Amino acid sequence: MAGRTATRQAVGLLVVVSFEGGAVHDVVIRGGSVVDGTGAGRRTADVAISDGRIVAVGADIGAARQVLDADGLLVLPGWVDIHGHYDGQALWDPLLETSSAHGVTTVVSGNCGVGFAPVQPEQRAWTISLMEGVEDIPAVVLEQGLDWRWSTFPEYLDALDAAPHAIDVAVHVPHAALRVYAMGERGIDHAEVATDEEVTTMARLAAEAVDAGAVGFSSSRSRNHVASDGRLTPSFSAGAAELRGIAAAVGRTGKGVVEINVDTANLDGDLELLVGLCEASGRPVSMGLLQRPGQGNRFRQVLDAFAAAGGKGHRLLGQAAARPTGLLQSLAGRVNPLAASTTFQEVYQTDPAELHRAEVKAKILAELSGDADLTSRFPLAFELGDPPRYDRPPAESLAARAAAAGIEVNELVYDVLVGGGFVYVPVSNYLDGDLRAVHEMLVHPCTIPGLSDGGAHCTMIADFDYPTFLLSYWGRDAPEELRMTVEWVVQQQCAATAALVGMHDRGTLLPGRRADVNLVDFERVGSTAPEIVRDLPGGGARLLSHGRGYVATLVAGEVTYEGGVYTGALAGGLARV
Numbered sequence: 001m002a003g004r005t006a007t008r009q010a011v012g013l014l015v016v017v018s019f020e021g022g023a024v025h026d027v028v029i030r031g032g033s034v035v036d037g038t039g040a041g042r043r044t045a046d047v048a049i050s051d052g053r054i055v056a057v058g059a060d061i062g063a064a065r066q067v068l069d070a071d072g073l074l075v076l077p078g079w080v081d082i083h084g085h086y087d088g089q090a091l092w093d094p095l096l097e098t099s100s101a102h103g104v105t106t107v108v109s110g111n112c113g114v115g116f117a118p119v120q121p122e123q124r125a126w127t128i129s130l131m132e133g134v135e136d137i138p139a140v141v142l143e144q145g146l147d148w149r150w151s152t153f154p155e156y157l158d159a160l161d162a163a164p165h166a167i168d169v170a171v172h173v174p175h176a177a178l179r180v181y182a183m184g185e186r187g188i189d190h191a192e193v194a195t196d197e198e199v200t201t202m203a204r205l206a207a208e209a210v211d212a213g214a215v216g217f218s219s220s221r222s223r224n225h226v227a228s229d230g231r232l233t234p235s236f237s238a239g240a241a242e243l244r245g246i247a248a249a250v251g252r253t254g255k256g257v258v259e260i261n262v263d264t265a266n267l268d269g270d271l272e273l274l275v276g277l278c279e280a281s282g283r284p285v286s287m288g289l290l291q292r293p294g295q296g297n298r299f300r301q302v303l304d305a306f307a308a309a310g311g312k313g314h315r316l317l318g319q320a321a322a323r324p325t326g327l328l329q330s331l332a333g334r335v336n337p338l339a340a341s342t343t344f345q346e347v348y349q350t351d352p353a354e355l356h357r358a359e360v361k362a363k364i365l366a367e368l369s370g371d372a373d374l375t376s377r378f379p380l381a382f383e384l385g386d387p388p389r390y391d392r393p394p395a396e397s398l399a400a401r402a403a404a405a406g407i408e409v410n411e412l413v414y415d416v417l418v419g420g421g422f423v424y425v426p427v428s429n430y431l432d433g434d435l436r437a438v439h440e441m442l443v444h445p446c447t448i449p450g451l452s453d454g455g456a457h458c459t460m461i462a463d464f465d466y467p468t469f470l471l472s473y474w475g476r477d478a479p480e481e482l483r484m485t486v487e488w489v490v491q492q493q494c495a496a497t498a499a500l501v502g503m504h505d506r507g508t509l510l511p512g513r514r515a516d517v518n519l520v521d522f523e524r525v526g527s528t529a530p531e532i533v534r535d536l537p538g539g540g541a542r543l544l545s546h547g548r549g550y551v552a553t554l555v556a557g558e559v560t561y562e563g564g565v566y567t568g569a570l571a572g573g574l575a576r577v
């Protein structure tokens, strides 16, 4: 043990391990600045943990077998992220690293109506193609990673339960899977209307899933949600009777939520449907909320309608993103502006170092010149940089920088990409060229932090670090007039998210709650620049970044990350609600 302690000190970590005589607790986190998640102001206190639970917060709370020195650190509940897509990965990867490396201790999956249960054997390939198309998780990864030990949703939960986990994972029962399970091939076609009997079957299966521990039911009506064969997601135009029938059955269980992805292209119809889901279920309903291109500030009308529905006793919430949502373009990613050049393709495969040679660059740029400039589809494209910056003003766009330097924007895009960087293209939440719309959504009483999409969009979106961004940007780096208190951020991303999905045992640092805790160096907290790693089954690639400033993360009282390094602890599991 002494050797282990010495190793920690050698790499400059702040966690101290010691053994106190007369220990009464498993762990005491000593002397940190405790932000407990209730919204109360921070206070210097010790946090005592036994049997995976917080047992006391205060002064003089007794000795422990393990003491973590939190002097100078924030002591926060672990993040509870309600919008992930780890439905497959949670079966083969205990770490769920894109989330766990950012202090997330509970992640909810099965969002947006897609997932892998219930499923008939003949529908397995199709559920993979839907996940591949909707969430950009390569089919080869899922084909190699899934062992299909289940058919029903309760059996899927049991499979998740049996798999080792470093953090907690919970899941929704997804509409697409329910529909195809109940309707067979017909259900794949969103235009097919479910019969009364089929609606009854879906409703029964959804209730069965929630009774078995699913956090709720998810669906999607997004035109962007398309299977890899080009077909719209099966729930795209599912009728009100179908949705209300399922929602009502969930409601009869007395628990569960409804999560739905809606484009708001048909605002009145969509709002009517959402209110209808509240009426039918009596449960909270949340929807991805964005400032969408072509829709101006329609999100305000959505929020006004949610507030009005709240006045009638409904709980309608927008899941708000922590920043503009968009694409990360890169040489190794799915979206690569140089991919149309045959010379690029050849050189990148054979000898990527050649890309730095001036003649090769000129040849590739000449081949791409027919495409006008590489940012023409997205005029506001930025160099992401290291550390990554998601708040650059239009004056720092690649087009503006190229103009100022008197060079073609294509050349600048080339240099960023070949230099190993990312071109960041904000698509939603950036219509005004700043993050004010994001702020407006985040602070609205009818929103909750969401949409991080951990586990999805493997090589083109890296929003899994939203919780880190909420704390580092909105809690520290944002312009002063927009900055949020750490207490508020923590209350939102821990307690409010946990409460929404019915996990009342976590999200705050109060006696009796699960000991999911982050020790954070607030000055340092942030994200490393994303990189693409090939560690998914079948050699699949994904974007990965790590949280900085997370001195330690505890899951159920066990240190899971120390100084950003995974300890091997497997204290998480399936969280049944």
Ligand SMILES: [Zn+2]
Pocket: 083, 084, 085, 111, 112, 453
């Ligand atoms: Zn999603």
